[in-house]
Amino acid sequence: MNTDTDLLWYPSRSTAESSNIAGFMRWLSKARGLSFSDYTELWRWSTTDLIAFWSAVWEFYGLDAVSSYDDVLPDPSMPGASWFPGARLNFAEQCFTRATDARPALIEVAEHGVPVETSWEQLRRDVAAVAASLRDMGVGPGDRVAGYLPNTSHAVVALLASAAVGAVWTVCSPDFGTPSVLSRLQQAQPTVLVAADGYSYGGKEFDRRPEIAEIADGLPTVRHLIAVDHLYTSSTTSSWSRRPEVVQHTWSALLGNQVELGFVDVPFDHPLWILWSSGTTGAPKGIVQGHGGIVVELLKALGLGVDLRSDDRYFFHTSTSWMVWNFMVGGLLHGATIVLYDGSATHPDINGVWRVAEQTRATMVGVGAAYLVAAEKANAHPAAEIDLSVLRSILQTGSPLPTSTWCWVYDRVLSDIWLQSICGGTDICSVLAGGSPLLPVRVGRIQCPALGVALAAWDSSGKPLIGEQGEMVVTSPLPSMPLRFLDDPGERRYLASYFDVYPGVWRHGDWVTVNPDLSVAVGGRSDSTLNRMGVRMGSADIYAVIEQLPQIADSLVIGADLPDGRYFMPLFVVLAEGATLDDALRNSIAMSIKRELSPRHVPDAIVPIAAVPRTLTGKKLEVPIKRIIQGARIAEVSAEGAITHPEMLAWFADFATGLPAER
Structure with missing residues (x-):
């Protein structure tokens, strides 16, 4: 039960009344005759009357002047729900709808630039x-x-x-x-x-440039x-x-080509972009999302959730490979100025992100949880050095934030800041649970499920849980759910990714607790996806690199959110006969991973083990080992007789017990 001791922020009356979502509720009252007393009532309506809600979003953001449609959602079954058939619109054209001479579209800054x-x-x-x-x-x-x-x-x-x-x-x-x-x-x-x-x-x-030549050669x-x-x-x-x-x-x-800008008029579900999954169980999955679904979803998510406005300067520290880059570019749909930074969050020092925010007068700043945790551990005090007076909200994502870091933000960044912890993913390029300017911010809690997102926690039998941790599921479709995966005959990979546990219900792959007040607490990934600073990576990529090394016979990599807020990614290796895991081999492994994949893929520790436990069908026990390292008992994660090398589970439990407070 929530108490005042965990309250960090409460919206003032003016903040709530001037918010986009309050304007939407007033519009619903005037245009539709619908009245809602609070966010909970609005959310329940948005997830039980999908046709009314999404048609309201369409009209509220002026899309009725862009295109008509035959229906909103003829068939809501998942997968395969079809949204707004008959509608035609272009994402790029919608990004210019709110263009103005009053503000820039982009602000670009480099390190020391x-x-x-x-x-x-x-x-x-x-x-x-x-x-x-x-x-x-x-x-x-x-x-x-x-x-x-x-x-x-x-x-x-x-x-x-x-x-x-x-x-x-x-x-x-x-x-x-x-x-x-x-x-x-x-x-x-x-x-x-x-x-x-x-x-x-x-x-x-x-x-x-040398890598570009290799890439071009590899793309026939x-x-x-x-x-x-x-x-x-x-x-x-x-x-x-x-x-x-x-x-x-x-x-x-x-750029010397001087022509007028024209836009191809495409159907609602015409493919817009391909985002990439981590590739945990093989090649990365190419997630195809459509023009219309992204437009409608990001108008809703950024407008009615994040509360992004046309006069905002919206800065997310990200690379182009993280879906929040696309989520940031979506700010153009609202006429906001987006801030692009090519550089390290911690350059020239730990306050690098805040210095960019100060330089660009950013009003909304998005960061990964790992950056805030690192700043707290470095005893950083941005408020003492940097002018953040125009900053009105911080978006945090990537992984759960430890309790102490929530408090650090209010102690050391700004005491009256709206901290939006958001949870979503590449899969929908949006937010499943996040912030609302109508609700308080409490330690360890995402404020609410997003509007239109029928989010719940289910146990293994499909029973909804309140106040208990379960699998995060979404029981109704969303417009930006994937149109398909690339090269996926019969949608086998797509079905296996989201619908293999609960047929017809989206399983997102996170442990989550939905509280009676609708606040949400995420307990980390329930699958084996590695997730560093919000960038999801595949264990299969790492195995493909290191298991080519003659000294390595087998390997296991996991990524675990630990109770103290750290994200710990160890690599366990079974050595080939005669090999020794000395500093030279550790360095060789790390350099191979960095060269072939990226610096993010380099593990936090490389540890020798006797054997890699597997299921009887040969799958490495990534998820059970992760849960053991997070503190789960062996009996909770593996059935007797169902794995090879069961003795290794006790070894991993001992390893977890011996983890130091800092690594």
């Missing part, structure tokens, strides 16, 4: 130029355009230009290693690759390569692809 503003008119000209160039390259509806780009304006322009011509966009951050990029982009089969020559991080510059479908001179302004494109049939272009030359 001066913020550079891009007006809405300049953004329109750049998108028009790149879109026209894509058309000249033969790109049209359904074709795929891939990016290998850091978080800069180039990525935003390329996304919007691709969407404008009806092409499908996908992107990988250049800190990903070549095999990790190819495992994704080869599935996408792009005809155009947009690649930046490098990126900055932690005060260093990383030249990625690519016919055009657009070279972005991001770091090296005098670089040439001659070495960017070794395939003579690939036509190479420079980004700067494309």
Whole structure:
């Protein structure tokens, strides 16, 4: 039961009444004759009368002036629910709906750099130029355009230009290693690759031109390569692809194309982009989401949840490979200014994010939980050094936040700040549970399920739980749920990802507690996905690298949210006969993972073990081992006689008991 001792923030009357959601409730009263006394009543209506709620979102945000539709939701069964059949709209066009001369569209800043503003008119000209160039390259509806780009304006322009011509966009951050990029982009089969020559991080510059050549060579479908001179302004494109049939272009030359911006009118469920899962059980899953679903969902999620407004400056510290980059770009739908930062959160010091916020006058800042935890442990005091007076909300995501860090935010950042802890995912590119400016913020609690999200905690038999931890499920469809996965005959991977436990009900893969007051507490991943700073990664990627090493016979990697707020990702290795896990081998393993995948994939510890326990069908016991390291008893996670090497479970329990308070 909540008490005043855990209360961190309460919305003032003016904050609540001036919020977007309060305006929506007033509109519902006037336009629909619907009255709700509080958020709980509104949420229950939004999840029980889907047709009324989503049609109200459509009208409230003016989409009725864009397109009509035949129906809202003819068949609500999952998977396969079809939204707004007959409607036609374009994501990129909707991003320009609220353009204004009063504020910039983008603010771009690099480490040690001066913020550079891009007006809405300049953004329109750049998108028009790149879109026209894509058309000249033969790109049209359904074709795929891939990016290998850091978080800069180039990525935003390329996304919007691709969407404008009806092409499908996908992107990988250049800190990903070549095999990790190819495992994704080869599935996408792009005809155009947009690649930046490098990126900055932690005060260093990383030249990625050699990697671009490897990537272009590994993508036989690519016919055009657009070279972005991001770091090296005098670089040439001659070495960017070794395939003579690939036509190479420079980004700067494309921008000289002076044309009017036009948009292909596409159906509601026309594919917009491909996001990528972690690839835990094999190749990363290509999650295809549509123009209409993303537009409607991000209008709702950012407008009625996050409370984003046209005069906000919206900054999320992210790479282009994390879905919150797309969630940030969605701020353009609201006419907000988005802040793009290419660099480390902790450069030049632990307050790096707050310094960017100060430079750009950001009003909303999004960060991963790991950054806030690190700042707390470093005894940082941003409020004492940095002017954050215009900041009105902090969004936190990626993993659960420990109790002490919730309090640190209010003690050391701002005492009267709306801290929105949000939980969602790549799967829907949005929020399942998050904030509301109508509700209080309490320690350890996400404020509420998002509007339209029929979220619940279920036990293994499908019984709803209140105040007890269970599997997070969503019992009704959402507009931005995947249209499909790439290369998924019969939707086998899609069904296995979300619907294998509770047929017809979405199982998200998180442990969650839904409290009587609708507040939500997430207990971490219930599956084996690795999740560092919000970026989900696959164990299979790591196995593919290290098990090629002759010294490694077998391996197991897990990622666990620990009770003290740390995210601990150890790698356990079974050594080949005669091998020794000395510093040289540990360094070799770490460097191989960093080179082939990314720095994020490098484990926190490399530990020798005698054997990897498996199910009788050969699957590694990733989830049970994770739960043991989080403190679960052996009997709770594994049935007797169902695994090989059962003696190893006691070893892992001893290992968990011996974990130091800090690693």
